[in-house]
Amino acid sequence: MDIAAFSLIRLKEEIVNMGHVNIIVMGRTGAGKSTLINSVFRGNLADTGIGAPVTEGINEITKPGFPLRLYDTRGLESAYADRDIVMSHIGAIIKKAEKSGNDGELIHCIWYCINANSNRIEEEEAEIIRRTAEFGVPVIVVLTQAFGENAEVMKAYAESLSLNSCSVMCVLARDYNVGEYCVRKSHGLNLLIDKTLEVIPAELQKAFVRAQSVALELKKSRAEAVVITTAAAGFAEGFIPLPFADAAALVPTQVGMLAAITAIYGLEADKAAVATVLSALFGTMGVTLTGRAMAAGLLKIIPGAGSIVGGSISGSTAAALTFALGRTYISVVEKIYKGELGKDDLMKNKVRKEIRNEMKKNYKKSKRSSDN
Numbered sequence: 001m002d003i004a005a006f007s008l009i010r011l012k013e014e015i016v017n018m019g020h021v022n023i024i025v026m027g028r029t030g031a032g033k034s035t036l037i038n039s040v041f042r043g044n045l046a047d048t049g050i051g052a053p054v055t056e057g058i059n060e061i062t063k064p065g066f067p068l069r070l071y072d073t074r075g076l077e078s079a080y081a082d083r084d085i086v087m088s089h090i091g092a093i094i095k096k097a098e099k100s101g102n103d104g105e106l107i108h109c110i111w112y113c114i115n116a117n118s119n120r121i122e123e124e125e126a127e128i129i130r131r132t133a134e135f136g137v138p139v140i141v142v143l144t145q146a147f148g149e150n151a152e153v154m155k156a157y158a159e160s161l162s163l164n165s166c167s168v169m170c171v172l173a174r175d176y177n178v179g180e181y182c183v184r185k186s187h188g189l190n191l192l193i194d195k196t197l198e199v200i201p202a203e204l205q206k207a208f209v210r211a212q213s214v215a216l217e218l219k220k221s222r223a224e225a226v227v228i229t230t231a232a233a234g235f236a237e238g239f240i241p242l243p244f245a246d247a248a249a250l251v252p253t254q255v256g257m258l259a260a261i262t263a264i265y266g267l268e269a270d271k272a273a274v275a276t277v278l279s280a281l282f283g284t285m286g287v288t289l290t291g292r293a294m295a296a297g298l299l300k301i302i303p304g305a306g307s308i309v310g311g312s313i314s315g316s317t318a319a320a321l322t323f324a325l326g327r328t329y330i331s332v333v334e335k336i337y338k339g340e341l342g343k344d345d346l347m348k349n350k351v352r353k354e355i356r357n358e359m360k361k362n363y364k365k366s367k368r369s370s371d372n
């Protein structure tokens, strides 16, 4: 079994099984919808996503392998009749999704964007938001471009209008240059992510965590949860001492864990990249990584591993190995995600050694806490 190829299959499965989160982004032209979309999701989605008009005034933004669909609306600022048409189109999209009977097709949330500097919300716009809320999908009112002192005042004002939204929040999606020497830092995106996550069905939350690129902590905590669950499952399975030579039996579970972590971070399914990371983790070079070689590479992180060849490993050792692998993988993937670690770096002996040392440390830590 070629582990890199197997990992890639598991990763693709993981991505497909995540399903889709669907969000409608409403608001007048210039409110900051595209800027918000580009800041929350990877890869300048609003500009590079495939924006096919679903109906007049509504664009569906998707990308292959991307677990999210966005509907970008236009025309809400136009004259009354046109606006009504856009609203009825939005209603139709929501109804059609409900009829499909599939959770992954439903519209899960609506972000209604209003420029925080607009001082007031016209009654007409307030009425549009109330009508939107009547569709039965949670509406979050996003006060965009919130760099001025007025934003909080605007928020209190919006909350007083009984818009029937589930939340009103101030967001500055991108840093704003106030003057030559004064920059307002972007803020509020983490809260928007948290609030949105609250209204998304549990089984689709992973998809949203993968798609968003703001909250790294969120990715990390979800990835850590995967490691803990996998290590615990391995522990239960491995209670019967595992013959050393059979440690490769753990490989499929561990590869599944790595795939889940990769998916959460939103990294692309790229065979060369997967192979490079695996070879750095397991201390192999050049050759195709087999399950047996992966197990052997992993067992080498156990202090004095040489002496247990032919013996067996206990369930707690199996769990500690899985834990060490998972924790170390998270730190590698996080560095790749942040651009701190590239493919070339992973080929360097110094970096590979650091990774192996980190895995040893993680192993000792886990073993110590399970032995106590």
Ligand SMILES: Nc1nc2c(ncn2[C@@H]2O[C@H](COP(=O)(O)OP(=O)(O)O)[C@@H](O)[C@H]2O)c(=O)[nH]1
Pocket (backbone or CB within 6 Å): 027, 028, 029, 030, 031, 032, 033, 034, 035, 036, 144, 145, 146, 171, 172, 173, 174, 175, 176, 177
């Ligand atoms: N610095 C900064 N500019 C923003 C922000 N949001 C919107 N803008 C600016 O406001 C203008 C309109 O934003 P855009 O996202 O195109 O609005 P849309 O028509 O709702 O998609 C653009 O020139 C943006 O650069 C923000 O969070 N930070």
Ligand SMILES: [Mg+2]
Pocket (backbone or CB within 6 Å): 033, 034, 035
């Ligand atoms: Mg736009």
